[in-house]
Amino acid sequence: MRLYDLKEYLFDLVSNYFTHTNVVWANEVSKKPALPAVMLTLRNPRKESFPMIVDGRNDEIRAYQCSATLEINIFSKGGKVGGGYSDDTMADMMDFLLYLSSPEILDELCAANICIDEGNVQPIPTLLGESKTEFRTMAELDVHYIQLASGAYGVKVPPEEKVYAGNGIWKPASPVEDESEWKPTSAGGGAYDYVSTSTEIIEEAETEEVKNNG
Numbered sequence: 123m124r125l126y127d128l129k130e131y132l133f134d135l136v137s138n139y140f141t142h143t144n145v146v147w148a149n150e151v152s153k154k155p156a157l158p159a160v161m162l163t164l165r166n167p168r169k170e171s172f173p174m175i176v177d178g179r180n181d182e183i184r185a186y187q188c189s190a191t192l193e194i195n196i197f198s199k200g201g202k203v204g205g206g207y208s209d210d211t212m213a214d215m216m217d218f219l220l221y222l223s224s225p226e227i228l229d230e231l232c233a234a235n236i237c238i239d240e241g242n243v244q245p246i247p248t249l250l251g252e253s254k255t256e257f258r259t260m261a262e263l264d265v266h267y268i269q270l271a272s273g274a275y276g277v278k279v280p281p282e283e284k285v286y287a288g289n290g291i292w293k294p295a296s297p298v299e300d301e302s303e304w305k306p307t308s309a310g311g312g313a314y315d316y317v318s319t320s321t322e323i324i325e326e327a328e329t330e331e332v333k334n335n336g
Contacts, residue, residue: 124269136162184270214259270282
């Protein structure tokens with residue numbers, strides 16, 4: 123899967139649990155939403171340098187082990203206690219982590235070839251004026267996934283690749299058949315020639331026996 127498919131899936135995964143709050147990406151909003159809120163950041167994407175080589179339908183496929191860090195921040199006014207509020211965000215985060223490790227979610231992640239490792243949970247209290255208190259807890263999750271590549275330039279998406287269709291559903295990628303179907307990346311990267319050039323695979327090798335008469 124590509125990183126943008128993973129990002130959309132993770133957003134749905136978190137939103138399906140926090141159904142009564144505002145879930146946003148930290149770098150895609152102009153201001154913080156009303157509390158309670160969950161703010162997500164996906165950073166530090168990493169790819170192994172040496173892939174596993176597998177046979178595809180029409181081309182050689184390179185399978186890369188990849189990972190990224192998902193940072194989750196819960197913002198809340200806390201639970202009502204007497205005349206004030208208590209910081210329940212850390213307990214809220216632990217409940218969410220229980221959800222992530224439940225049998226249903228683990229089956230869903232396994233079907234998508236995704237593994238999530240839990241990191242530290244850190245409460246970060248923030249004071250906002252004299253009469254308003256905002257509670258915050260942050261957790262970092264290591265997300266591991268597989269990215270497939272093919273073609274001579276590595277940017278050809280094989281049909282064996284997973285594409286996120288929403289609502290937890292993944293479907294096979296649709297190969298680019300001709301130049302009219304090709305589109306550059308949002309940053310203007312790529313070229314049709316890069317995705318249309320296949321890897322040359324040597325199926326048979328001719329060998330010549332050399333006799334040593336010495």
